[in-house]
Amino acid sequence: MHYLVTGHTGFKGAWLTLLLRSRGHTVSGLSLDPLEGSLFETARLAELVEDDRRVDIRDATATATAIREMAPDVVFHLAAQPLVRRSYADPRETFETNVMGTLNVLEAVSTTPSVVAQVIVTTDKVYRNVDQRAGYRESDPLGGDDPYSASKAMADILTQSWVKSFPGVATAVARAGNVIGGGDVSPDRLMPDLLNSYSHGEPASLRYPLAVRPWQHVLDCLNGYLVLSDALLAGTGAGEWNFGPGEESFVAVGEVADITARLWGDGATWSAPGGEYLHEANLLALDSAKAIENLGWSNRLVFPQSVEWTVDWYRAVADGLDTRAVTADQIRAFGELA
Ligand SMILES: NC(=O)c1ccc[n+]([C@@H]2O[C@H](COP(=O)([O-])OP(=O)(O)OC[C@H]3O[C@@H](n4cnc5c(N)ncnc54)[C@H](O)[C@@H]3O)[C@@H](O)[C@H]2O)c1
Known part of the structure; x- marks a missing residue:
């Protein structure tokens, strides 16, 4: 099978590329340049990708041309x-990339005859957050107070509308959130911030130590995407799907920082400077019963294993092991948990 991953130079996309390659698939990618020190760079993914392109998905013509030429399944x-x-x-x-960019991809796919299935990735943040502790279900209303959440809710609704208006390619929307794992270099994310500080012997600075978040390892999330694409290929799986971690993983940011510090060792610590911060949603949990019952998906890593695997990854790389090998080892170990 030939898979196209848009965003393959990013955190999840790089792991997904390696996961697909480990299953023997051909992978092409369409993205902007990787960030410095990214998994894409350090694991030398360009060597593994069949057709590796830098295309801005805000450019409809360039996106359509690239996807047609790549001709993925x-x-x-x-x-x-x-x-x-x-x-x-x-x-x-944010709106141009997440909304119009998604439209450009959907449109390009619909004019590429080779494509038989597509998974559009949105987020747990698509749900209208009414501060409920119970997990959101796929049928709950969408919303989004901040621009990112709103743009992803729009991409989600856009995809649902597109499928109804222009049926053809088997399509699913995957909603997951807040994943952790080795190799994330994005700013403003907890684990990269913590491990960057800890590895430099500096105290980490936390913005919301009391905020409770669900923590899921990137491999559990991506396994959901793969189970979903397999279902689409088997003629089921169309529609919207949550892939969230279990309730045991709803843990405060400060506690995750403590666990991470303990696992890292070397006297790692953190502090919370306080102050005014931009609005971020309170706990937003997903109810993944639909995927568990209908797709046979479930999380394999139980909290705090997700944190342990993440710290292990950074420790191994800090000790000089090859990034691609460390990532491949975790993919293999994850496969053995099945
Ligand atoms: N990481 C998380 O915790 C998380 C949570 C929920 C949802 N998501 C979703 O998962 C997906 C991947 O997230 P990530 O964490 O890997 O992000 P990332 O920032 O690491 O990667 C983003 C990728 O998108 C590409 N990209 C950005 N703008 C582009 C453009 N205009 N044209 C072409 N490519 C462009 C980048 O080059 C990169 O490859 C996103 O859709 C994100 O909304 C991530």
Whole structure:
């Protein structure tokens, strides 16, 4: 099978590329340049990707041309502006990338005859957050107070509308959130911030130590995407799907920082400077019963294993092991948990 991953130079996209390659698939990618020190760079993914292109998905013509020329069988659309704080700094870039970029991908796919299935990746933040502790279900209303959440809810609704208006390619929307794992270099994310500080012997600075978040390892989330694409290929799986971690993983940011510090060792610590911060949603949990019952998906890593695997990854790389080998080892170990 030939898979196209949009956003393959990013955190999830790089793991997904390696996961697909480990299953013997051909993978092509369409993204902007990788960030410095990214998993894409350090694991030398360019060597593993069949057709590795830098295309801005805001450019409809360039996106359509690239996807038609690549002629994949299955598309995973991950490319996005995925950061809440950056969405306040540049809402236009966020809406153009996440909404019009998704439209451009959907349109391109519909004119590429080779594509038989596509998974559009949105987020847990698509749900209208009514501060409930119970997990959100796929049928709950969508919303989004900050520009990022709103743009992803729009991409989600756009995809649902597109499928109804222009049926053809088997399509699913995957909603997951707040994943952790080795190799994330995005700013404003907890684990990269913590491990960057800890590895430099500096105290980490936390913005919301009391905020409770669900923590899921990137491999459990991506396994959901793969189970979903397999279902689409088998003639089921169309529609919207949550892939969230279990309730045991709803843990405060400060506690995750403590666990991470303990696992890292070397006297690692953190502090919370306090102050005024931009609005970020309170706990937003997903009810994944639909995927568990209908797709046979479930999380394999139980909290705090997700944190342990993440710290292990950074420790191994800090000790000089090859990034691609460390990542491949975790993919293999994850496969053995099945
Ligand atoms: N990481 C998380 O915790 C998380 C949580 C929920 C949802 N998501 C979603 O998962 C997907 C991947 O997130 P990530 O964490 O890997 O993000 P990332 O920032 O690491 O990667 C983003 C990718 O999108 C590409 N991209 C951005 N703008 C583009 C453009 N205009 N044209 C082409 N490519 C562009 C980047 O080059 C990169 O490859 C996103 O859709 C994001 O919204 C991530």
